[in-house]
Amino acid sequence: MKKFLSGNEAFAEGIRLANPQVISAYPITPQTIVVERLSEMVEDGSLKAEYVHVESEHSALSCAIGASAAGSRAFTATSSQGLLYMAECLYYAAGGRFPIVMMNADRSTALPWNIYGDQRDSLSQLDSGWIQVYAENAQEALDLAIMSYKIAENKEVSTPLMVNLDGFVLTHTYETVDIPEQNQADRFLPPYVTDNCVDFDKPKNMAFSAGPDTNYIFKYKEHNGILMAKSVINDSEKEFEEIFGRKYTGLTENYRTDDAEYIIVTLGSIAGLCRETADKLRESGIKAGVIRIRYMRPFPNEEISDVLNGAKAYAVLEKDISFGNEGTVFTNVNSALKKAGVNVKGYNFIGGLGGRNISAGDIEKIYSDIIKGTENVSFIGIGGEDNG
Numbered sequence: 001m002k003k004f005l006s007g008n009e010a011f012a013e014g015i016r017l018a019n020p021q022v023i024s025a026y027p028i029t030p031q032t033i034v035v036e037r038l039s040e041m042v043e044d045g046s047l048k049a050e051y052v053h054v055e056s057e058h059s060a061l062s063c064a065i066g067a068s069a070a071g072s073r074a075f076t077a078t079s080s081q082g083l084l085y086m087a088e089c090l091y092y093a094a095g096g097r098f099p100i101v102m103m104n105a106d107r108s109t110a111l112p113w114n115i116y117g118d119q120r121d122s123l124s125q126l127d128s129g130w131i132q133v134y135a136e137n138a139q140e141a142l143d144l145a146i147m148s149y150k151i152a153e154n155k156e157v158s159t160p161l162m163v164n165l166d167g168f169v170l171t172h173t174y175e176t177v178d179i180p181e182q183n184q185a186d187r188f189l190p191p192y193v194t195d196n197c198v199d200f201d202k203p204k205n206m207a208f209s210a211g212p213d214t215n216y217i218f219k220y221k222e223h224n225g226i227l228m229a230k231s232v233i234n235d236s237e238k239e240f241e242e243i244f245g246r247k248y249t250g251l252t253e254n255y256r257t258d259d260a261e262y263i264i265v266t267l268g269s270i271a272g273l274c275r276e277t278a279d280k281l282r283e284s285g286i287k288a289g290v291i292r293i294r295y296m297r298p299f300p301n302e303e304i305s306d307v308l309n310g311a312k313a314y315a316v317l318e319k320d321i322s323f324g325n326e327g328t329v330f331t332n333v334n335s336a337l338k339k340a341g342v343n344v345k346g347y348n349f350i351g352g353l354g355g356r357n358i359s360a361g362d363i364e365k366i367y368s369d370i371i372k373g374t375e376n377v378s379f380i381g382i383g384g385e386d387n388g
Contacts, residue, residue: 001179007170010138010177011103011163012037014145016047017185018101020075021192022067024052026060028082029115030167031105035077057082061089061102068098069206071197073149076100079167080107083121087128093160094129094222096207097196099152100160101145102130106268106319107167108354116355117167118319119268123296123328129222131161131229132296134267138177141165143246146180150189150236156228158196166269166319168355180244188243230298251300253292256282257307260289262367265304265333266317267293270358274317277363288367299332305340308333313345313370317363319352326377345373351380 005013012034015023023042025035041047050067054060057078064074078086083104093100104122108114122132131152135141144163152161165171198206210218230251237248255275257263264274271292278288291307293300308314316330325331330348337344347370351358362380369378 001181002176003179004174005138005177006033006172006174007135007138007141007165008033008105008172009037010142011145011165012041013177013179014142015075016041017180017182018146018149018189019047019073019191020049020101021072022050022052022064022074024054024060024063024067024074024076026054026057026078026082028057028079030107030117030171031077031079031082031103033171034103057085058089061086061093061100064100064102065089065093065096065098068093068100069096069197071192071194073153073192074098074100075102077103077105079105080109080121083125084109087125090125090128090130092207095218097158097222097225098160099149099158101148101152102160102162103145104162104164105167105171106164112354114354115167117169118353118355119164119166120320120353122162122164123320125162126297126328129159129226130297131159131226132164133161133294134164134296135170136269136271136292137170138173138175139246140248141170142177142179143240143244143248146185146189147236147240149192151229151232153192153194154228154232157225157232159222159225159229164268170269184243188240226298233295249294250303251293251295251298252303253294254307255290255292257289257291259287260310261287261312262370263289263291263308263311263314264317264363264366265291265293265314265329267296267329268319270317270319270352273358273360274363277360277367281364281367286367286371293329296329296332299336301336301339304333304336305342308337308344309340309342311344313347315347315349315366315370317349317351317358317366321350321353330377345370347374348377349380350377356381
């Protein structure tokens with residue numbers, strides 16, 4: 001069935017199909033519509049779940065942790081300062097190996113106060129132990145809502161998963177979305193079964209302290225859980241294609257990169273405009289390509305280094321900066337190349353902060369700059385015509 005939905009509404013439809021048993025909600029712009037739609041579904045009976053309206057974002061994730069520890073499939077959502085308020089709980093969820101799914105509507109962080117979209121909120125939490133994926137459009141958002149539980153709940157993974165949607169650009173933009181049938185979703189995603197929960201017949205210690213002699217063992221297993229997600233993501237996407245007919249490409253999505261000499265690496269909704277710009281440049285003889293990072297954790301080290309190995313230069317375009325250094329995505333990409341021994345010139349472009357528009361002209365200039373060489377780290381829209 002096809003419907004005209006916003007990214008938020010599409011994601012809510014995906015969560016409905018995934019049948020969570022507990023939804024903990026605290027609204028914050030631009031995420032609010034997701035939990036509003038889910039509350040309506042619970043009210044009209046199309047989703048059978050406990051809907052808990054809590055007093056803060058910290059409580060929202062705490063509630064989801066408790067639900068998961070009791071053996072329930074749990075969901076929550078947040079954005080920006082709300083995600084930062086949850087930060088303490090992010091580590092509890094990951095360390096406890098609770099496969100919670102959370103949607104984050106990417107939004108700028110204070111100060112200055114701003115409700116518009118960049119990706120500094122989610123990228124600031126890459127080290128929290130969560131799998132992180134970035135959707136490009138509403139259809140992918142819906143599909144990820146279903147797939148995320150399949151990945152997170154795999155016993156080899158058992159890790160919480162954060163699905164990131166660009167605030168307003170994706171959360172509030174409407175497009176036609178194909179909504180699967182419930183029987184398709186049920187075939188793909190069976191009921192949640194876990195032994196990582198409270199069992200009164202077989203009592204166990206959960207959420208305990210661990211000293212220096214054993215703490216590192218739990219952290220090692222937590223790390224391996226995210227690494228295991230790579231193969232589980234691929235397997236889940238193959239099964240998803242068989243049942244739903246839509247194909248996804250693992251940790252990255254490559255566009256016209258087979259012979260590309262100049263490549264933009266990015267993530268989220270801006271990838272579409274990057275692809276359009278690459279097509280335009282191809283018409284003038286410039287071999288341009290695009291890598292869209294879908295998963296920032298686990299990070300696609302091999303996938304990125306394999307593609308960039310044949311390029312003359314690349315740019316990382318991101319809506320984020322690690323103040324005093326460079327963009328976080330750029331740091332990760334550089335690390336991947338260094339580990340693989342790939343020597344290709346890279347440039348970092350910071351744009352979209354606080355929701356500032358990134359235009360086709362900006363992207364054309366990025367390609368132009370990396371062809372001729374420019375500053376290693378440049379802010380789009382600052383410095384007049386030089387943008388650097």
